[in-house]
Amino acid sequence: MSKILMKGNEAIAEAAIRSGCRLYFAYPITPQSELIEYMARMMPKVNGTFLQAESEVSAINMVYGAAGCGKRVMTSSSSPGISLKAEGLSYLAGAQLPCVIVNVQRGGPGLGDIQPAQGDYFQATKGGGHGDYRLICLAPSSVQEFADMASEAFDLADKYRNPVMILADGMLGQMMEPVEFKPALTDEEIEELGEQHTDWCIHPNQDGDLKHHHEINSLEIDPLVLEQHVINLYKKYAEIEENEQRHEEYNISDDNEILCVAWGTASRVVKSAINELKAEGKSIGMIRPINVWPYPYEAIAKAIGPNVKQVYVFELNTGQMLDDVKIAVEGKVPVKFWGKVGGIVFTPAEIKEKLEECFKE
Secondary structure: OOEEEEEHHHHHHHHEEEEOOOOOEEEEOOOHHHHHHHHHHHHHHOOOOEEEEOOOOHHHHHHHHHHHHHOOOEEOOOOHHHHHOHHHHHHHHHHOOOEEEEEEEEOOOOOOOOOOOOHEEEEEEEEOOOOOOOEEEEEOOOOOHHHHHHHHHHHHHHOOOOHHHHHHHEEHHEEEEOOOOOOOOHHHHHHHHOOOOOOOOOOOOOOOOOOOOOOEEEEEOOOOHHHHHHHHHHHHHHHHHOOOOOOOEOOOOOOEEEEEEOOOOOOHHHHHHHHHHHOOOOOOOEEEOOOEEEOOOHHHHHHHOOOOOEEEEEOOOOOOOHHHHHHHOOOOOOEEEEEEOOOOOHHHHHHHHHHHHHHHH
């Protein structure tokens, strides 16, 4: 299949439809508005349901209802909109309902601005809502990866009966790059996906093999029952941590003197700086977490070779992934951080300058 030049927001929407998403509920907010516009235009063409909810709170609760029926369902928003969905995300995780949430981040806190940022890392990877729960969280760095993660996110959501977030940003949502899509699932394949959930999902009380009625909620009055429920959730999360760590290694070798860690679109800028320094004879490697939860702690620890004298973290925030990197490093070498906020993106020249300072120390 030939590649198509598409904007990131539109590419993830098309990929979700091809992955069997037939229910989508959302509320407009920049810089992800093209995503909701694409779904509004295309969902009716595949006999899907698009509904612009009256608010983000309404949208996430519509997702709860659709997910409870065992259907592939998605919502999307940007930073403050995701905050409004936080209660619903906790409910979805507590009820063990599979769904996909796309966050195209903007500058913050508050309403902030509509420029790209990575300020929602804590919100996405540390829960975001109330109670003890986790979201599987994927962080794309290209439009192609953004699109590829649609099918991966739905598969992970179904496999673990857990909400999955795709954590993008305004730059990735708005940029255009060539994309090659996976073949679309057929109606029969989509129906088969739904049938695998019949042991837990709500189903109409009707005659036939699928007749059943299950109760789905996230409320447990008895503390002992709730305690066991949370323990079971964390057994599942431990399985996810063991099986679903993903990362990219870039220019990693035993000769590395500096190890960089960056995620999402920020990693692309860091790669450019590494390439320039590599051409000048400097040896610098980078680990890019692809799944930011579960986090690839072991990969970072392993990448600290015998000559690494410093780990440098670059993010478009004030240092949110920095905590996870420090856990992985375990004090073996110093960890530095540099970032930009307010929707300002650092340049390769700025990153190069920061890294050159390390070689002078």
